[in-house]
């Protein structure tokens with residue numbers, strides 16, 4: 001018997017967005033309801049930047065613009081009732097998922 005486990009979440013399952021500092025490892029979670037144009041821009045522990053408005057090579061928008069745009073649309077998505085049920089599939093990182101036998105070539 002072959003079985004497959006998929007982990008699906010709906011947009012309203014997302015409760016907060018986490019920002020992990022690449023310098024000191026401190027993590028901040030901001031509830032989606034509190035996310036607005038004033039995103040956490042720097043780590044409160046070491047002042048390292050989380051997100052910058054600097055140009056990104058070969059990209060039209062800065063990281064800050066992309067994140068703000070995504071969050072604005074995501075919050076809108078959470079408030080809507082779509083005709084179908086929209087689900088996101090996420091990576092299964094549970095210990096049992098890691099013990100899956102590799103696919104044979």
Ligand SMILES: [Zn+2]
Pocket residue numbers: 021022023024025026043044045046047048
């Ligand atoms: Zn930090």
